[in-house]
Amino acid sequence: MSATSQATSRTLTIAEFEALPEDGQKHELLWGELISVSPSYRHGLLQSRVISALTVYVEDHGLGDVVTETAINLPTEPPSVLIPDVAFVRADAAPPADQQVRRYSSTVPDLVVEVISPSETTRSIRTKVTAYLDHGVGIVVLVYPESRQIALWSTGQTPRVLGRNDSLDFDDVVPGFALSLARLFR
Numbered sequence: 001m002s003a004t005s006q007a008t009s010r011t012l013t014i015a016e017f018e019a020l021p022e023d024g025q026k027h028e029l030l031w032g033e034l035i036s037v038s039p040s041y042r043h044g045l046l047q048s049r050v051i052s053a054l055t056v057y058v059e060d061h062g063l064g065d066v067v068t069e070t071a072i073n074l075p076t077e078p079p080s081v082l083i084p085d086v087a088f089v090r091a092d093a094a095p096p097a098d099q100q101v102r103r104y105s106s107t108v109p110d111l112v113v114e115v116i117s118p119s120e121t122t123r124s125i126r127t128k129v130t131a132y133l134d135h136g137v138g139i140v141v142l143v144y145p146e147s148r149q150i151a152l153w154s155t156g157q158t159p160r161v162l163g164r165n166d167s168l169d170f171d172d173v174v175p176g177f178a179l180s181l182a183r184l185f186r
Contacts, residue, residue, distance in 0.1 A: 014079045018103075026069075030128060032078025042145050043115045047085045049184050050113050050143070054088060057177045064091040064110075073104035074135045082128065085143075086113035088174060108136040110173045115143045129153050138173045148185040 011032035020027060026037040039047075047068065055066040067087050074080040087109035089095075095107045112132050116125060125142065132140045133155050140153040150168055152160045162168060168179045 011078045014073075014081070017079070017081060026083060028083050029079055029081040030124070030131065031076055031080055035124070037083075039115075040117070043085075043117065046115050046143055046145055046184065047113075050179070051086045053179045053184075054086065054113075054174070054177065058088060058174065061176070062091065063088075063174060065089045065094050067109075071104045072109065073106050074108070074131055075106075076131060076135070080131050082131065084109065084112040084132075085115050087111065088170075090173075110138045111141070111170055112137050112139070113141040113143065115145065118146055139170055141168070141170075143184075145185075148181070150181060 012029060012034055013032070014029075017027070017029045017034070020034075026039065028035045028037065051066060051068050058064055058066050065088070067089070068085065069083055070087060071081050071083050072087070074082060081104055088111040089107055089109050093107065093110065095105060099105075099107075114125075114128070129140045129142070133153060138154060142151040142153070144150065148164050150162045150166075152162070152168075154172065162181055164181050164185055166181050168181060168184070170177055
């Protein structure tokens with residue numbers, strides 16, 4: 001989630017979430033709470049740089065699939081349907097072709113990348129990270145455009161914060177991949 005986000009105060013079901021009228025915004029459901037997102041140009045730029053570098057590496061090494069803007073239905077109650085900016089799914093965990101056309105995927109990614117907006121609250125970011133990690137995502141990467149930093153979260157580990165002079169890697173999930181943060185934030 002990124003850019004401007006607003007949350008409602010009432011809890012929605014999946015059916016109510018699906019019945020929402022199209023309004024030109026991206027919506028997510030986090031523990032039944034509606035979150036509306038309006039991505040910015042900078043958000044799209046950073047998202048495309050991550051997905052480009054990761055996709056080339058993953059495809060060259062036959063590691064799996066890299067997807068963007070794919071709705072993931074996490075088995076939470078109240079329900080959560082999250083749309084990570086970038087996600088990686090190992091080849092052996094990728095859904096079969098007939099399940100790839102469903103509105104919501106039940107396949108939990110191994111890696112999630114979220115580009116963070118200044119309007120997002122620490123509470124909503126932490127809630128989202130916790131939901132991902134609690135449901136099997138191996139690494140959650142938070143990209144902070146304003147500070148040009150990245151936070152890497154994984155289960156049972158202290159979050160790592162990386163700056164412009166560091167290199168981003170996902171060795172536990174995508175062995176050998178690296179992306180210079182100077183290149184990402186150029």
